Amino acid sequence: MENGYKVYIKKDFSEIGIKKDYDKVLIITDENVKRLYIDDFIRTLDLKNIIYYTINPGENSKSIKVYEEAFKFCIENGMSRKSLIIALGGGVVGDLSGFIASTYMRGIDLIHCPTTLLSQVDSSIGGKTGINLGNYKNVIGSFYRPEYIYMNINTLKTLNSNEFLSGLSEVIKYALICDYKFLDYLLKNRNKILNLEYECLIYIVQKCSNIKIDIVKKDEKESGIRKILNLGHTFGHGLEKLGGFSHGFAVAIGTHMAFRLSYKKGYIDKAYYDKVLNIYKAYGIPITFDDINSADILDVMKKDKKNSFLKINLVLPTGHSALDVVDNIDEKEMLYVIEEVKNEF
Template identity: 35%
Template sequence: MKTVSVELKGSFDNSYDITVDESVSDRLVNDLCEHRYGKRPVVICDENTSELFGIKLVEILAGKQLDPLLLTVPAGEESKSLNMFSSLLEGMLEAGITRQDVVVALGGGVVGDLSGYVAGSYMRGLNFVQVPTTLLSQVDSSVGGKVAVNIPGGKNYCGMFYQPKAVFAGIEALNSLEKKEVASGLGEVVKHGIIADREFTLYLDDNAEAVHELESEVMKHIVSRCCEIKADVVRRDEKEGGVRRILNYGHTVGHAIETNSGYSLTHGECVAWGMRIIGAAANAAGLFSNDDLEIQNRVMDRLGLAVGSITVDTDAVMAMMKRDKKVKDGKIVMIVPRKIGEVEIMADFPLELIAAELDKF
């Protein structure tokens, strides 16, 4: 078992631990039985995760006389909506859930973001724990307290910062994923290496075959290292006022591509395209060396990320970028790679270079 501590000791102590192990179910059940996070568990899943993990967990908790409530939403990005947010709140109210209870977000990034927003809003906030079951959610979205839903004009435009009380990442859950879902998580994995750890990036290059096979020890190392990188960034900047923006490498372009695609492309896939595009643009601007661009692209090639071409409307993507949450004083704040393991926050990056690379891809 690996434990990564997220230390957030500002005005309030919002610190918590991330447990990474082959299986985390026994630890999760024990903690819930001891009422470490709240009294009655509200388990929120999507329909797929409910069949795989949720029903079994609820049966175990019911056998422990915890009176769990299971709430299920349709699978897919469409569930990350204000309508589904409202439906879950109403379901909890009808079931008599109080501020002394606890939300258990069991699933991928959509479930985690939606459940966290529900937990932070219901009766002005009750505790929640993250039990991520996808690679993307284990390495990224379950850590750091960014919870949100989408609105028609953009991704994650309605949300808050609301930290979980604990995160439980079980590697065995990754075996239930389709290859496309694994690839989506790998987009965020590569991002962590590019922004903060050259050695980790080269590790991904060297172990690409083991990654494709989801070898347990390799995946535990990958999940733990990504959590360590993100925990360190979040510790220094909990609410994205400064350095935390580096976690958005590939995201400004990627979110716009994701929205333009009507969410037909996965989040991690779009982040990978975003990294390809901003990496090439940074290279064209003389900021990112040929050697380092080659390393970034080789790692993504070996992991099967953002290969080939993509169909997007360049003008529409550029317009969506200008509505990004990170726009400051009318300028798009870009995260630009300088070398593998180091990026820079820039508000004056030449956007015409991004548009040119979008056209190429």
């Protein structure tokens, strides 16, 4: 792919071959991925200068503390401007590794090897890196292009059901922002996708990565069209932080809120609203919640990094795979919609 986002989708790691000469190659991964892949991955690279650093799985590792500890590891192991970082794992590993690579000695080379569906279709593409600060998600970060992104599609077969479904939430998002016919594909091929049939996995990963690359090429720094990729995220981040939902499930519920708000305001019709909800239900992806204070969710939304001029920016559907970014929704309307979705539990 052009514009610094080369993506390779393969059935294993055998073709990852590192072409450049590096004095050190650091693999950053988490405990789960390390257990599954690290030995074979290192053998495949067949380099003498490999080291690896392991973090705990989960969003808590996207912190200043973990960033600092990993940074010290880089220094203590003699990494230089001629070193390489490989992010081997899901979205947390990718976001943290990318930020380390972008800031270590003002930037060293980075390769993404995403191993989850969510990271393959979304977070590894587009150059976003970041760590969290309390309730402020990804508020510390940078835009940083990897050398390339290498996806081993068969890593998806080691995911548990919730991890896979969390990634499918982002797949559905791409249908909602760009390709209405893709919704029908997801409905028609539900059983094949849930059975992890190889051809379906290849198709959905290629489809979503191509959509995202096309959008990023038009708007790398998210000043315009790229904002539509945040469908469901502003509502969802509160659920992710306060309710312990995975990113994908939080975005699914947040997308339900966005569609409910658009339906109530007359931007979309009931048939489209119902179709979208039925797709999530068909896959068993949650679209409602309980036991979280709605006002607390709104408070997290107010702190979202995508806001500007003290206004909450929302991505709302306006038609079949059509969206708009608005900042004129009254907070009471948002709170009412959060309450409605919550009461459907």
